[in-house]
Amino acid sequence: MDKKPLQVSIYQDVIDEYQAKAGETYDEVKNSITAEYERRVKAYLPNAGIWEGDATQEQLKNREAFKKKYQDRGKLPKTN
Numbered sequence: 001m002d003k004k005p006l007q008v009s010i011y012q013d014v015i016d017e018y019q020a021k022a023g024e025t026y027d028e029v030k031n032s033i034t035a036e037y038e039r040r041v042k043a044y045l046p047n048a049g050i051w052e053g054d055a056t057q058e059q060l061k062n063r064e065a066f067k068k069k070y071q072d073r074g075k076l077p078k079t080n
Contacts, residue, residue: 004052007045011037 005011014037020029041050047058070076 005037006049006052006054007037007041010040010044014040 014033018029018033018036024032038050041048049059067076071078
C-alpha cells in the first residue's frame, strides 16, 4: 500500500513537473518523485508532516506528555 501525501498541492506540483527519462522503471520514477516531494516539504514546511500517519517530533512529544498526564491521573494504564 502506498503512502498518502499530506501536502497534496506540493505532491501534485512534483508530479506535474517530473520528466521521466527513457528506460526508467516505475520504481525509479516513484522513488524520484517521493524523494523530491519529501525534499520540498522539508524545505517549505520544516515542521509539517510529510505522509498521512506521520507525526512530527513536537507532535510525538505532546502525545507522550498527554499520555503521561492521564496515566498519572489513573485514566490510562501505565505501560513499561
